[in-house]
Amino acid sequence: MTNWERHRRCLGASTACPRCDSCESVLHVLRDCPYAHDVWSATLGSLLPPTFFANNLDVWLLSSFRSSSPTLFSDVPWFILFASTRWHLWKSRTDLIFTGVVTPADSTAIRSVNWSRHYSMVSNKIISKPIVRDVAPCCCLPPQSPWVCLNTDGSVCPCSKYARAGGIIRDSSGTWVTGYGRGIGIGIVDVFTSELWAIYDDLLLAWQLGFDCVQVQSDCSKAILVISDANSLNGYSILIRNILSLCQRNWAIKFLWIPRTANQVADKLLKQIPFPHFDMIHLDAPPDYLMSQLEQDNSSSHGFTVA
Numbered sequence: 001m002t003n004w005e006r007h008r009r010c011l012g013a014s015t016a017c018p019r020c021d022s023c024e025s026v027l028h029v030l031r032d033c034p035y036a037h038d039v040w041s042a043t044l045g046s047l048l049p050p051t052f053f054a055n056n057l058d059v060w061l062l063s064s065f066r067s068s069s070p071t072l073f074s075d076v077p078w079f080i081l082f083a084s085t086r087w088h089l090w091k092s093r094t095d096l097i098f099t100g101v102v103t104p105a106d107s108t109a110i111r112s113v114n115w116s117r118h119y120s121m122v123s124n125k126i127i128s129k130p131i132v133r134d135v136a137p138c139c140c141l142p143p144q145s146p147w148v149c150l151n152t153d154g155s156v157c158p159c160s161k162y163a164r165a166g167g168i169i170r171d172s173s174g175t176w177v178t179g180y181g182r183g184i185g186i187g188i189v190d191v192f193t194s195e196l197w198a199i200y201d202d203l204l205l206a207w208q209l210g211f212d213c214v215q216v217q218s219d220c221s222k223a224i225l226v227i228s229d230a231n232s233l234n235g236y237s238i239l240i241r242n243i244l245s246l247c248q249r250n251w252a253i254k255f256l257w258i259p260r261t262a263n264q265v266a267d268k269l270l271k272q273i274p275f276p277h278f279d280m281i282h283l284d285a286p287p288d289y290l291m292s293q294l295e296q297d298n299s300s301s302h303g304f305t306v307a
């Protein structure tokens, strides 16, 4: 909270900026303080738009976010550098207030550019690698060797609002590798998010087990679509970013939507996760309550072929 805001709420005696004694508003911290001037000049220099220091806060934020102006750094888009510099200005201000650390303006500028470059590089990498999405089958289709099959599922109980995520991993012959599941929240997670958590947990588990080729099967078409569609990155969440980040590792991943009827094994496992239980449950061997479903998958003419 700025000193102006603290003073307005009777929480502080002075509105003064600790750097220059002017009234410390949000806009002052982020743009109008001489310190902020120095940082912006170091990051954008002569490329600063003529009206950059003229508008009020709302107009400044909106126009700057929409701007496609070039930056001094060809590998960093304007909007990333703009966001990064604002964040580092605020951080340097809080460092000064709470720890007494004085960060030189050029150091704040360098940190901002480096952070922008790193963020830009990671974003481009995520967008550039294609994610394979298979055509949906009419029933559960096991992958061919050496692929392993990850069946995932997420759900939210309509009564208790308890959200759960879980799934199983089988090899191409239907042999059980592992099962997992956990509660992920009560009243704070929707079904879509629980499906995403299931995919994330399953991928992380498969990676830790050392698999090179994994096929993720989910009955949530929206989750498969969002993960597969690079355009959806415009509004992506941290969870989706983490899934996409896992996808960028050195392995092959396919995403496959399957009907709910073909995902019964994951669905049944999910229902057995106790309430409430937020630690990960690992199942090294298939539990009794899944045996009939596993046998059904294996005996299906379209399902797993037991070696």
Ligand SMILES: [Zn+2]
Binding pocket: 017, 018, 019, 020, 021, 022, 028, 032, 033, 034, 035
């Ligand atoms: Zn100031």
